[in-house]
Amino acid sequence: MSFIEMEHLSHAYHAGDETERMALSDVSLAIEKGEFVAVLGANGSGKSTLAKHINAILLPTAGNCRVAGFDTSEAGSVWEIRREVGMVFQNPDNQLIAAIVEDDVAFGPENIGMAPERIRENVRCALAAVGMEHFRSFAPHLLSGGQKQRVAIAGALAMQPKCLVLDEPTAMLDPKGREEVMMVLKRLHAEGMTVVLITHFMEEASEAQRVIIMADGRIAAIGTPREVLTDHAAMQKWGLETPLAACLAAGLLKDGVKLPRDILTDDDLICALTGEEPCPSK
Amino acid sequence: MSIEIKHISYTYMPKTPFERQALKEVTATIEEGTFTAIAGHTGSGKSTLLQHLNGLLHPTEGHVVVDGVDLLPQKKSEKKAARAARMKVGMVFQYPEQQLFEETVEADIAFGPKNLELSGEDVASRVRESMELVHLDYERFHARSPFVLSGGQMRRVAIAGILALRPKYLVLDEPTAGLDPRGRKEILSMVTALHRRKKTTVIFVSHNMDDIARLARHLLVFNKGMLVADGTPQAVFGQTDVLREAGLRQPHVMTLLRHLREAGLPLERTDVLTAEEAEQAICAALKKMRGEKS
Numbered sequence: 001m002s003f004i005e006m007e008h009l010s011h012a013y014h015a016g017d018e019t020e021r022m023a024l025s026d027v028s029l030a031i032e033k034g035e036f037v038a039v040l041g042a043n044g045s046g047k048s049t050l051a052k053h054i055n056a057i058l059l060p061t062a063g064n065c066r067v068a069g070f071d072t073s074e075a076g077s078v079w080e081i082r083r084e085v086g087m088v089f090q091n092p093d094n095q096l097i098a099a100i101v102e103d104d105v106a107f108g109p110e111n112i113g114m115a116p117e118r119i120r121e122n123v124r125c126a127l128a129a130v131g132m133e134h135f136r137s138f139a140p141h142l143l144s145g146g147q148k149q150r151v152a153i154a155g156a157l158a159m160q161p162k163c164l165v166l167d168e169p170t171a172m173l174d175p176k177g178r179e180e181v182m183m184v185l186k187r188l189h190a191e192g193m194t195v196v197l198i199t200h201f202m203e204e205a206s207e208a209q210r211v212i213i214m215a216d217g218r219i220a221a222i223g224t225p226r227e228v229l230t231d232h233a234a235m236q237k238w239g240l241e242t243p244l245a246a247c248l249a250a251g252l253l254k255d256g257v258k259l260p261r262d263i264l265t266d267d268d269l270i271c272a273l274t275g276e277e278p279c280p281s282k
Numbered sequence: 283m284s285i286e287i288k289h290i291s292y293t294y295m296p297k298t299p300f301e302r303q304a305l306k307e308v309t310a311t312i313e314e315g316t317f318t319a320i321a322g323h324t325g326s327g328k329s330t331l332l333q334h335l336n337g338l339l340h341p342t343e344g345h346v347v348v349d350g351v352d353l354l355p356q357k358k359s360e361k362k363a364a365r366a367a368r369m370k371v372g373m374v375f376q377y378p379e380q381q382l383f384e385e386t387v388e389a390d391i392a393f394g395p396k397n398l399e400l401s402g403e404d405v406a407s408r409v410r411e412s413m414e415l416v417h418l419d420y421e422r423f424h425a426r427s428p429f430v431l432s433g434g435q436m437r438r439v440a441i442a443g444i445l446a447l448r449p450k451y452l453v454l455d456e457p458t459a460g461l462d463p464r465g466r467k468e469i470l471s472m473v474t475a476l477h478r479r480k481k482t483t484v485i486f487v488s489h490n491m492d493d494i495a496r497l498a499r500h501l502l503v504f505n506k507g508m509l510v511a512d513g514t515p516q517a518v519f520g521q522t523d524v525l526r527e528a529g530l531r532q533p534h535v536m537t538l539l540r541h542l543r544e545a546g547l548p549l550e551r552t553d554v555l556t557a558e559e560a561e562q563a564i565c566a567a568l569k570k571m572r573g574e575k576s
Contacts, residue, residue, distance in 0.1 A: 042462050043433060043465060044432060090460070145324065175530075175531070200463055239462070239464040241463045244534050244535065244538060248560060248564070251561040252564060266541060270538075273545075273568070274542065
């Protein structure tokens with residue numbers, strides 16, 4: 001059994017109303033424990049709706065969604081699911097609530113009545129995991145965007161989840177903040193965390209093991225970054241940007257340069273054009 | 283005509299424990315009709331500078347002069363001229379859609395011109411004109427609530443509200459932040475079209491060096507409150523040390539070409555700013571390589 005299983009999942013907003021809108025139609029998907037999956041798609045393609053099903057913020061209007069073996073539609077399983085899946089949103093300012101970083105990270109565990117010693121230990125570990133242990137007594141509003149977002153991630157980690165779902169966590173950050181958050185995610189994934197990352201940034205998506213493209217509430221493509229992101233024509237159709245190296249390779253191919261068709265990263269292109277290492281190993 | 287920034291310094295909360303100098307001795311000129319980008323790390327002073335351009339902040343020292351008029355009038359008789367000069371500079375803040383408040387798109391855009399005490403007809407025609415400039419169809423959108431639109435559309439409504447004031451200089455603070463690639467493209471192509479068609483002078487802050495490379499003809503780089511580079515993007519992006527110091531990087535195309543050259547591709551130049559230029563440079567280098575072999 002996969003960690004996340006969606007079967008023919010559909011979700012309609014305002015169901016039964018004249019403003020009814022299908023946000024997800026017949027989505028079937030399995031995500032394994034420990035996987036790093038990126039979800040891409042233009043605005044309105046259904047990616048955030050998809051993410052909100054993973055910790056039962058939204059429930060399917062048709063089909064079903066199982067997380068860690070629990071059906072999200074069963075009323076009793078919501079709390080179990082939310083302990084397994086932590087969620088991080090786009091705007092760090094909307095997620096931080098306490099006046100001190102430490103208190104903010106402790107908010108989740110306190111709410112589920114965790115023992116104080118364990119909370120302390122969890123908060124310490126969570127802040128260490130995102131490299132923010134020195135800021136534990138800071139006021140969140142004095143931190144940079146990237147630091148705030150790392151605190152928000154720590155808040156999710158303090159619940160010791162098995163999976164993190166992040167909805168465009170880097171969209172409002174500057175390049176340095178984005179790098180900080182990505183480093184944290186990569187390390188967490190290496191330590192066994194299941195990561196579902198919704199993003200608009202192709203460089204971030206190419207770090208994932210699998211990429212899911214959403215378009216009009218359906219899964220338009222699913223595969224390794226190399227399979228999916230190098231399809232220049234399809235990426236344009238979905239309203240997405242092709243990574244620079246893939247874009248250049250597509251142009252050069254048209255100019256008659258002999259190149260492999262699955263160039264994704266800068267290193268791929270450098271290797272293909274000059275024969276120099278590092279060669280793509282994947 | 284131009285915006286002249288003359289030796290300005292700005293200190294937040296002077297004479298308190300929180301005193302912080304956000305700008306130090308900044309001097310630069312933004313010529314009318316140019317497309318200028320401002321880059322810098324978070325906290326480098328770029329937003330503080332922007333707020334000086336239409337007099338929201340007045341410098342602690344120095345002067346900001348718009349089309350020959352100092353924004354901070356020294357005498358009472360100069361007040362009117364200073365106000366008129368400030369009006370020439372339209373300011374689009376970060377996430378401007380958060381400032382939408384009216385019930386319909388039309389009413390929201392009309393708010394600014396109405397405050398100018400224009401006639402009803404003038405207001406209506408300005409609304410139509412600005413909606414066209416931001417590529418929003420009047421018939422389709424004017425009666426809708428701005429709050430049911432997509433993020434990119436909401437942002438365009440907010441920008442239209444500024445354009446309805448017919449600014450000569452348009453200042454945008456990170457106009458594409460938080461938008462998806464399609465929304466980003468829409469905003470940027472709209473701003474470019476405005477610059478071309480209306481000859482509006484555009485000044486924009488961006489964290490995206492690739493966007494700056496593609497669009498701007500003039501680039502100012504800030505670091506710790508100081509202006510550390512001022513020139514064409516080509517020239518400024520060539521100063522790798524200055525960029526690194528400022529916490530910025532070269533545009534992706536430049537980095538990629540530099541790495542290609544280091545790996546042995548005989549590229550004549552690496553100071554290219556767009557993917558098209560990069561493609562041409564690579565093709566030329568490949569031809570040269572083949573030529574040498576045969």
